Structures are given as C-alpha cells and as structure tokens.
Amino acid sequence: MYQYVAKRVLLVIPTLIGAAALVFILMRLIPGDICVVRLGSGGGSFDPRAVTQCHQDLGLDRPLIVQFLDFLWGIFTFNYGISMWSGKPVSMEILTRLPISLEIALLATAIAILIAVPLGTISALKQNTWLDVVVRTLAIGGIATPSFWLGIISILFVLDLTNAITGTPWMPPIDYVPIWQDPIRNLSMAFLPAITVGYRYAAVSMRMTRSAMLEVLREDYIRTARAKGLIEKLVINRHALKNALLPVVTVIGIEFAFLIGGLVVTEQVFNLNGIGRLFVQAVQNQDYTLTQALVMLTVVIFVFSNLIVHLCYAWLDPRIRFA
C-alpha cells in the first residue's frame, strides 16, 4: 500500500515536467503580447518605449530556454514567481481565490452525492417505471443544460421570485466573505452557484449510479444473496450499492478535480473571484507565469484526486489490493 502510494507520488514528477513543457510552449504559441494588451486594450495611445520597458520588467527579453529553466526551477522550489499582470506573487493570487472555488466545489459535490446516489439507485431498482423516467429526464436535463444559461436563469428566477414575494428583488451577494466571518452571507452567496454546478454534476453521477447498479443487480452474487433469503435492504446496501459505487467514485473524483479550476463560466456569471475566473483572466491577459502555475495546480489536483479515488477502490472492494 505505502509502496503503491510512493510510486504514484513519484510519478507526479515526470507528469509535472511534461505538463510544464507543454503549457510553456503553448502559451508562447498564442499570438499577442502581455505588454501590448496591458497598455493598449483600452483603445488609447501609449508610449512605445513603455512596451520595451515592460518586456524588461517581466523578463520577456531573456532567451526562451532561460525562461523555461527558470520556470522549472520555480516548480521544484515551490516558487512560482510573480504574476506578470498584477506583479503580486502567483501563490498569493492563487491562495486568494482558492477558498471560494474549494467551497463551491465541496458544496456542489455534497449536493451531487446527495442527489445522485439515492436517485440513481431508485432509478435502477424501479427500472422502466414512471419514477425511472422522471429521474432519467432530470439527469438528461442536467447534462443538456449549459451552466451559463442555468446560472443566469437561476439569478433571474431568484430576483423575480423575491420581487413577487417581498416587493424588492434580491440577488445573492457578489462580494466574497469567508464562512468564518459571516456564515449567512457566505452561504447565501455560495448556495446558488453550488446548486447550479451540483445539478449538472449530479446528473452525470446519477446516470453512472443507475447503469452501474443495473449491471451489478444482474450479477450472480446478487442472485445468490437473494436466493439465500437475505432481506432486500441488505442485498442493495451491502452487496449491490457498494460494488456499484466504484465507477461513481471515479466520476466524482474527476469532477471534483475539474471543479477546482473549471468553474469558469459559473464564476463569471455569479461574479465569484475563484480559480476558474483567474484562469480565464490569466490566459486572456497572456500572463505566462500565472497560467503556468494554474496549469500545474490543476495537474497536481487531478493526480491526487486520482490517487484518492484509487485508494477508495480498496475500501469499497476488498478484492482490490495495491501491490
């Protein structure tokens, strides 16, 4: 077990170097110049000497190989440098945004699990009944609905609803307050985006739960359990659901990792100052150092999510052993 974990952690190193090289090259293939974007995006005129000075300030006048080695050295010394856009340490830029993204991701995951597992199971158990049709319709709706649309509609819905009830439209707060400072304000800001994201997330997991359950319910050991007179509740909970959860856990793990940096649209729509929005800004502004660090962060999150998912397999299915 420990050997397995150590091996997986060591595998992170070549993965990181590969990702680093890829993002370094790709960022520089995008046409444009951060200094020109910074000085000229307002449409006004600017001093051309300022562009040259800006290149010097940001170290963009150095040879590419020097910039790459500098970047690699930064990864292994946990020094991700300074954001080319804001001039603030990249770690500070990320840590400022991480709590809100993490909070939404955790809330959305909790919502998704609470919806997906029971409904997916019921849907499988009541296959081809009206209940199954309703659950499947809900799931397809969740997958087919774009997040940006759902986000905007949910804001408008809340505005109209509160206006109709109280006579004053209400929308969630648009500035973040940590949960330990003001839990009510924090949660009233987070609940709508969490539901919006959680619904789509639940839809994917629900379908996975249903299909996995249907497959497991046809297994010989389920028939055996029923044949030896085990009560249906135990058959479902102990034998069927636990085994059916393997692919569901995989989906939940990958989706969670995706949510940390992937709430791009939701964060824009709800004005959440999170990692996804930062990602978009970094790419738009051609902020190489910040984009590179964010990609690295995403790679690390994915690698460790996968690791946790694999470790969960052993707990869910005792037949799985890590050599």
Added chain:
Amino acid sequence: MRSVLFAAWLGAVMVAGQATAANTGEATPQRGGTLTYMIPADAPPSLDLHREATFALVHAIAPFYSVLMRVDPENPSDTTQFVCDLCTLIPKPTDDGKTYTFKIRTDVKFHDGSSLTAADVAASWHEIIFPRQGVLSARANWYSVVDSVDAPDATTVVFKLKFATTSFLPSLADPYATIYPKAILDKDPHWFEQHVMGSGPFKFVAYDIGQDIKGERNPDYYHKGKPYLDGFVGIFAAKQVVRVEAIHSGRAAMEFRGLPPSAINDLKRELGDKVKVQTSDWNCGSLITPNERRKPFDDVRVRKALLLAVDQWNGAPALSKIANIHTVGGIVFPGSPLAATKEELQKMAGFWPDIERSRAEARRLLKEAGQENLHLELLNRNVDQPYKYVGTWMVDQWSKIGVTATQKVEPTGPWFQSMRSGDFDVVVEANCNSVVNPVLDTQKYLPHDVFVENYGGYSDPEEVDIYNKMLRETDFAKQRALMRQYETRIIDIEAREFPMIWWYRQIPERSYVHGWKIGPSHYINQDLSNIWLDQSPNG
C-alpha cells in the same frame, strides 16, 4: 499678434473654467452613506496609475489621489473647461506660450499626514514625462513637448515647453497623472505598483485582488465640505449581466463606464423611477483601417470605394438602438470646437448625404481599379460593444457595392498581434481617449513611422507636415482650418482611415445617487468627491 490671440483664447477658456457651475437643480447634498458601484472589468494590473492604461484602475483608485488640474467635475461635458485641483489658478502661459507657472495649494496633506508641496507635484510629473531607467510611464509621449518641470519653491511648479501648443494644458488634466509623495518616489518608484498613498478625497482601506476595493472619507480633504460619502466599495465584475442585476437588486448603485441600450432599457423597465440614466457622446470613435501594405488596399480608389459604401447618416440612428454608438463625426470628438460641422462632414467621402450617389461612385471606383468582385477579410476584436456590431454592419454596407467581406474575430491579444504584424486586410479598431484634446487625440491618424500605434501601413510626409503645423498653431481659427486640412487628407483625399460612428455613454444610477455628472470619457471625473446619497425614506 499670434501669442496675443492665443492668450485671449486661453483666457476665455480659463475664465469659463473658474466660473461657478451652473445651477443644476439638484437638492442640497447630504453627508454620509457608502456608495457601492460596479467596475466593469477584471482586476487591473498594478495600482500605479502612471504606468497603467486601463480604465479599471482609474475607477478603482482615482478617489485616493489628487491631480494638478482636471476637467470641471461640475461640468465635465464642456471640452474646454478645466479647473484646478492642487493648483490655485490655471496660469496664463508666458514666454510666448512656452512657460506655465502653477501655484500649489498649501493646505494639502497626504493620507499619512505629511504635507504635499510643489516638490511632490514636480517629482510626480517628472516621473511621468521623463521616467528614469527601469520605470515605465505609459503616456510619456504625450508630453514630448515638455522641456523641463521644476519646483523652484514649495508652492511653485514650472513647466517649460519646447514650443507653444494648445494641446499642453488639456494634457495636464489627464486623470492618470496623479501626485505621489516625492519621498516615496525617490526611495522606490515601484512602490505605487502595490501600494496606495495619495491626498485625494478618500483614504485607502482594502483591496481584495479581483474582487473589490474599499475607501473611507478623508476628513482632511482640502476641498472643504467634500467628500459627502463616508466611504465607497467598488466591485469588479466583467460580466454585464452581473452588473445589471446588481444595480437592479440594489447590490450596487451604479457603474461608470457605460451599458448598451438593451441593458439600460431592461433597468428602466424593471426599476422605473428608481433609476436615472445620464448620457453623453463618448471620446471613443470606431475606426476602420485598411492595410495599405496589402493589395489592393494600396490603391486609393479601392479604399475610397469602401468608405463611400457606408451609410453613416442612416446607420447611426438604427445602430444606436442596439449598440453603444450614436453620433456621426470625423476624426475629432463631435463635441469639440475643433470638430467638423455636419456641413463640413458632408463634403467628405463616407459622409455624403446622398448614399445612392455615394455608392454609385464607389462601384465606379472599384470598376476602375479592376476590383468589382473584391473579397476581403475584416479583422475584429472579440468584444461585443461596439466592435462586433460595427464589424457586422460594415460587412453589410460593403455588400451593397458588391464587396464580399468575411469577419474574423480574435481575442484582444491576437487581435493586437495581427495589427502589429500587418496580418490583416481591413481592421475594426477604436480611438479612445480621456480628456478631449483633439490635437493629441488625432495623433492616431499619423503614419506608423511617426505614431507606432497606427496600423494602416502608409507613409505620408504631407500629412505629417500638416499635423506638425497644427500642433504648433496657437490661433484657434487657424488651428481649426489646419484640422480640416488634416482630416480631409486622411478621409477624403487618401481614405487612409474611416472614422465611423462615435461611441455613446449611458450610465445608470439608482435614483438616490446625486452629484455625479457624466462627461465624454469613462476616465474622467472619477474621484467620487461630488457624489452624495439621498438617505431619506423616499430617496
């Protein structure tokens, strides 16, 4: 004689500038309250106004700073009216218009309690105009006319120019030209990139990167009685729907850049008399630039045909219903005395009142140039308002003379790169400026070898010659005549650039907000010192 006329004209401008604002019909200002407003952008780069160029930074930190002089906050729409902020009187130039001596107020303190003197003003301007090695100043080239800036004593700042020009005084009202403490500048000119230390109406409280910025009232502000607000919160939100719904729900009171007509109409419909809208022509003009390094755009007949195809007079009222554009104009902001009148405009290609005649001439020119079936690619910026609206309209207008245009939309970075590398046929761009200063604002039309942010790929010594004469001309009538000559050469004779319909600002504010006056630029009048909130139950 010339200098006498110049002094007389300038004197008239300054008298107007010092005059008390007209009665606006507003109630007596009330003290107190916190203004929450939306900043329609993501986080600005650094916090140093001298080095940055985004309006987002002005909207966020202008309230913390003072400037030497500014557009009159009580009447920002007047393009010739300037008032003092730190100075005591806008001076008349001496030395044949080449020396400006400002007296500085003696009652100004920075937020750390230290006194602001002429040395701070001179040091800040020195850093803007003559940045030392390793310091970035975004607009140093605006002040290439300045020979020196000095503070001979604690209350005097002297600007000496290389030659007299009317463009100098308005350029001093630049909202980015904030005054920093000399002591900090001397120690570390990069300090202001991450910190705030000004003498403006509000003191810095907090900045959550990318989220919001907060300020509190400066009780020692030198314009006595101001500011009226206890504080402010500026929330960054690039997404329009968030800003509109924030104003709708009361989470924010206003934004200062400008919303498109559809959003304004939504707010009016939803809020009724709980929202007011101020409107103004905007010192931002849409601009179509053909690339003369590419054939057939090196042929003036082709360029002129493209210009003649566009029906601006009928396009403007139609497009103003869906896009933030409104007024037909030439290269000068339509509200300026230096702008062309309608009669003058209608004499130039692209502005003829008879569009059928104009398009017939366009077809004739294309035929003559052997380009009857011209295909072109129109490069555009991936920004809705108004770039994509203007681009789509251009494609339609050109189709009326048989030209097939396809629109290629690129994000800001690649769009700039394509323009700078000359990788385009025709491009939609904009000429967007802060204080209306036509002589400087129209530098954009100078060839690339003189003004590097011109992407037309042409060289025109005659045009440069006219511009240089205009820059040095201090007699208003003669300068205006030169401006017409310059404009006619750019548009009517050479068709090098096609100024299209000028942008239009529409600012929504909740009805309890008072005191702020709209101006022709989203960069100006942003220190919030005039704003007050009606806190009565019906406010």
